[in-house]
Amino acid sequence: MAGGSGLTRVGVVGSGIMGAGIVEVVASAGFEVIVRARTEEGAAAVVAQVASRLQRSVDKGRLEATEADATVSRISHTSHLGELAACELVLETVIEDLEVKRRLVSELDELLDPSAIIATNTSTLPVVELAVATTRPDRVCGLHFFNPATAMPLVEIVTPVTVAESTIALVERFAADCGKESIRVADRAGFVVNALLFPYLNAAIALAERGVANRVDVDRAMRGGCNFPMGPFELLDLIGLDTTLRILETLHRETGDPASLPHPELRRLVAAGHLGRKTGRGFLEYGT
Template identity: 60%
Template sequence: MAIARVGIVGSGIMGAGIAEVAAKAGHEVVLRSRQQATAEAMVAGLEKSLAKQVDKGRLDADERDAVLGRVTATHQIGDLADCDLVIESVVEDLAVKQALFAELDQVVKPEAILATNTSTLPVVEMAVATERPDQVVGVHFFNPAPMMALVEVIAPLTASAETLEAVTAFATACGKDPVQVKDRAGFIVNALLFPYLNNAVRMLENGTASRDDIDAAMKGGCNFPMGPLALLDLVGLDTSLAILDALHAEFADPNYSAAPALRRMVAAGHLGRKSGLGFHDYRR
């Protein structure tokens, strides 16, 4: 099916980023948050992002206005009814997502595709919460969505070939590089990435090296754009802990068993950039 109108559910950084990507690609976008003020704040954030791009010469003013003209903010879930594709990007909690998918299933037109931006959770568990499991798929954008080229298209056992083809075509039309992956916890990137990040925390815990030296070594030795502890702060320590717990629950691999220091930092509210304090201090 052709995807023209896209709904985004969730008012966080990822939801706003995906909305920008879709609107730039020419899609009509409906941004839905539980409160109208929050939805409108997302549009204001998008406007600010586009203004910066105009200032830097990456976007002209006419294109900025056209992109903003394709975006609508709402708190009414019923406003998603005519969307061809709805992507949820709410909290990484399976019960919350299942309830949302069941609600979307009753609201959105029968031929529409429902997608989750989950980075780890089993997509099939959301698919079976609906009466259209063949039209439910994972479409995992990476943060920041406007800049990161990769999109993981996750295929649960229930998804039809037509659904996967349509979502892959959507990602390509948005200028992304889609890869298809089976519905296993962590998919490709997080399944490989998080043992590395977790072991960096263990290394810091064990006193092998300092925070700054661990980050500097991986940047200088592996040509990574940022060190593992800085990357954990960017992802969010609470999100990272949730990913590790989901991976460990599925595979029981000790590499996925979260380092105690990470769990204690989350308990203390030290969540990284989002809270101002994580392995690094962002309050200055």
């Protein structure tokens, strides 16, 4: 099925938190999706994760079993990038590292049809640097989903100076096909949401470290006092502390704003391998 975008086959590269969520969103919207991870097991695990989340929705009576089966049947997986060759749009969701992403988009550029679009899910990196690593800078943009991708209604569409209006218009239609509202944002570190959110998260770490209140009470304060659905420490652990550190570093490099200088406690937790929910422990601890 193709919606207003007219696309049918979409590739997703990366099998982490965002990759798995985006695969579910795109397959649920009726597109054929192929997910590529570095290992076969990693790629297969994404399909298993999506199947198990959909099964939970079926069990709760929120989704028809036939619809869940149809969604899973639209997802295929691979560890070979070359198998994405027939995709009309590829979304990259690998680690927030410019060199890794640059290598990846350049490899994708070599194998995809010249008309295909490459979109990055980067949180802060300059999209133009990825665009110019390809021979199709007019067909490279950002498509920034939020976490969890299945639940968050917004995507930011990042418009580097090199991108064509036709690319942005098509990606906007694709976002609408996926049931997302979109805003266009300039190619500046953090775009809108993260430019505002991450200095706040960093400030919450500093506040707790100064002993104003403990982490659990800081979370309770922002839930109960601001009606936020989550406190900052719950959110930091959901995002992942390694990803948070990279985002703050890029924001700080680009803006020079001391509010984005990563707090030392964040660096210590990342060094210790306490990365948040994905490792069972971050600022808070989680049962296995």
